[in-house]
Amino acid sequence: MVDDKKDLIIGAALKRFSRFGIAKTTMSEVADDLKLSKANLYYYFPDKFSLIEAIVYQIIEESDVTINHALETITDTLGLLIRMLDIKKEYFEKYYMLILNLQEMNISDEKWVQLSEKMFQREVGTISKIFKKGIDNGELVTFDVTSTSELYVAMVRGLAMFCDRATPHALLDRDEVNRILEKQKQAAAIFINGIKK
Amino acid sequence: MVDDKKDLIIGAALKRFSRFGIAKTTMSEVADDLKLSKANLYYYFPDKFSLIEAIVYQIIEESDVTINHALETITDTLGLLIRMLDIKKEYFEKYYMLILNLQEMNISDEKWVQLSEKMFQREVGTISKIFKKGIDNGELVTFDVTSTSELYVAMVRGLAMFCDRATPHALLDRDEVNRILEKQKQAAAIFINGIKK
DNA sequence: CTTTTGACCAATTTTTAAAAATAGTCAAAT
DNA sequence: ATTTGACTATTTTTAAAAATTGGTCAAAAG
Numbered sequence: 001m002v003d004d005k006k007d008l009i010i011g012a013a014l015k016r017f018s019r020f021g022i023a024k025t026t027m028s029e030v031a032d033d034l035k036l037s038k039a040n041l042y043y044y045f046p047d048k049f050s051l052i053e054a055i056v057y058q059i060i061e062e063s064d065v066t067i068n069h070a071l072e073t074i075t076d077t078l079g080l081l082i083r084m085l086d087i088k089k090e091y092f093e094k095y096y097m098l099i100l101n102l103q104e105m106n107i108s109d110e111k112w113v114q115l116s117e118k119m120f121q122r123e124v125g126t127i128s129k130i131f132k133k134g135i136d137n138g139e140l141v142t143f144d145v146t147s148t149s150e151l152y153v154a155m156v157r158g159l160a161m162f163c164d165r166a167t168p169h170a171l172l173d174r175d176e177v178n179r180i181l182e183k184q185k186q187a188a189a190i191f192i193n194g195i196k197k
Numbered sequence: 198m199v200d201d202k203k204d205l206i207i208g209a210a211l212k213r214f215s216r217f218g219i220a221k222t223t224m225s226e227v228a229d230d231l232k233l234s235k236a237n238l239y240y241y242f243p244d245k246f247s248l249i250e251a252i253v254y255q256i257i258e259e260s261d262v263t264i265n266h267a268l269e270t271i272t273d274t275l276g277l278l279i280r281m282l283d284i285k286k287e288y289f290e291k292y293y294m295l296i297l298n299l300q301e302m303n304i305s306d307e308k309w310v311q312l313s314e315k316m317f318q319r320e321v322g323t324i325s326k327i328f329k330k331g332i333d334n335g336e337l338v339t340f341d342v343t344s345t346s347e348l349y350v351a352m353v354r355g356l357a358m359f360c361d362r363a364t365p366h367a368l369l370d371r372d373e374v375n376r377i378l379e380k381q382k383q384a385a386a387i388f389i390n391g392i393k394k
Numbered sequence: 395c396t397t398t399t400g401a402c403c404a405a406t407t408t409t410t411a412a413a414a415a416t417a418g419t420c421a422a423a424t
Numbered sequence: 425a426t427t428t429g430a431c432t433a434t435t436t437t438t439a440a441a442a443a444t445t446g447g448t449c450a451a452a453a454g
Contacts, residue, residue: 026445036401039419042447111219151383158355185347199425223416233429239418 006044006054008034014055018094022052022101049111055098056115060122063091067126082188083127083190085156093174100171121179124149131195140195152191159183203241203251204230211252215291219249219298240314246308251294253312257319260288264323274331278385281323282353290371299366326394333381337392349388356380 012033016025027048031041045051070083092099105112127149133139160180172180201373209230213222223316224245242248267280302309324346331337357377369377 005397027447028445038446039400039448040398043397046447048446120214147383148387151387153381154356154359154380155352155384158357158359159351160355161358162351183348183351186344187352190345190388190391192349192391194387194389203425224418225416236419240426242420245417248434267407290446 002044007142009036009041009044009051010054010058013051014058016057017052017101018096021097022105023142027051045189052102053115053153056102056119059091059095059098060119061070063087070127071129075137077130077139078192080130080133081127084130085181085184085188089177092177108172120153125154134192140192143195144146144188148195152188155187155191156184160189199241206233206238206241206248207251207255210248211212211255211295214249214298215293215295218294219302224248224377230354249299249367250312253299253316254286254336255293256288256295257316263287268326268330269322272334274327274336275389277330278324278389279382282378282381282385286374289374304348317350324349331392334392337389340392340394345392349385352384352388353381356384 009030013025015028016030020040027041028038030051031038034041045054050176065085066087070080072081074080102116124146128145130150131140131143131145131149135142161186207228210222210227212229213230223385224238225235226237228250242251247318262283264281267277267284271277274343299313321343323341328340328342328346332339332342340384
């Protein structure tokens with residue numbers, strides 16, 4: 001029952017966060033949405049960060065289902081990488097504001113650094129699985145899976161950051177997102193080709 | 198004689214820009230360094246931007262000599278790409294503050310966008326030459342040189358942006374720069390392998 | 395014992411307006 | 425063709441007041 005209420009709160013907070021962003025959402029607003037007092041909200045989540053964290057973990061769990069399904073059904077490495085990019089795009093479009101804020105937020109705080117490091121490592125983990133699979137079934141040459149996965153993830157993320165936005169700090173629109181995705185897929189193809197047997 | 202004076206100004210401005218950054222350098226300071234009046238400085242350069250532009254072009258010319266030499270003496274594609282990365286690093290360390298400012302500056306202004314677009318295209322041009330050479334001498338498969346070069350440059354730049362800095366917005370130190378360079382070289386190797394015959 | 399709340403605080407952010415600094419101009423002097 | 429001092433318009437800094445917000449707590453309600 002406590003967990004049920006927590007889920008309720010997570011749901012309400014997620015709505016606000018993903019529509020207006022983290023910074024522009026106050027704890028009072030979340031509480032008001034559920035007709036709770038702010039003090040009551042703090043009874044379930046000791047601070048704003050832990051609420052955000054809970055949301056992030058929920059999204060991660062949600063996406064894990066999709067990712068694992070792909071991991072089980074797709075056999076070729078490039079196909080898998082491309083599916084991962086598509087999934088990421090899906091989630092990006094769905095949780096736009098949230099993810100955007102997450103990237104730019106008070107990154108100097110230790111807990112934020114840890115959270116984004118965790119998310120990075122999780123992505124690296126997925127890519128590692130894919131690469132290992134590729135090596136095992138003889139599609140890829142043997143190499144240091146971890147460092148190469150890290151390089152791949154950094155490359156893909158970097159490609160997303162550096163994009164010829166019309167106005168660099170403006171929120172990116174659908175076209176922009178699609179152009180980025182295309183570049184990432186191209187890069188993925190070349191990358192895989194570069195570590196093929 | 199006009200050009201001589203212009204060069205003098207460029208030299209003085211370059212010193213200040215590369216030590217304190219563009220934003221923290223005033224036109225008066227540059228003028229004072231040369232014992233000119235500010236009005237006189239404006240006689241040679243109509244505004245701050247054109248002074249910065251002149252400096253950028255001078256650095257570009259300077260680096261062109263180094264780049265062309267490499268282009269003539271190194272024959273294998275990967276060797277060339279790695280040399281380019283090393284050259285970039287050299288110039289980055291030399292003109293640290295200047296380049297840093299250039300990236301983050303008032304990018305919303307049209308003229309700044311054009312300048313950085315120009316620099317991007319110049320880099321793409323160099324990589325294109327290298328790729329063409331690789332295709333011509335049979336080292337690489339045939340592909341769309343321009344778009345692939347753009348992808349490569351975007352990848353390399355992205356790798357530089359996305360780096361696990363201890364404090365994200367802090368100025369990056371030597372170690373960080375070296376780690377980035379290593380990643381870029383690794384990525385370059387895989388990339389080239391991916392478009393090899 | 396668990397859940398809920400109003401009242402409260404400290405710290406941060408926003409606002410505002412005045413002061414200072416800076417990019418850029420121009421008529422006159424050299 | 426160069427150079428300058430004096431001038432402006434626009435930003436940037438500064439500092440203080442006002443408002444907002446994250447977070448606490450003792451006490452009430454269930």
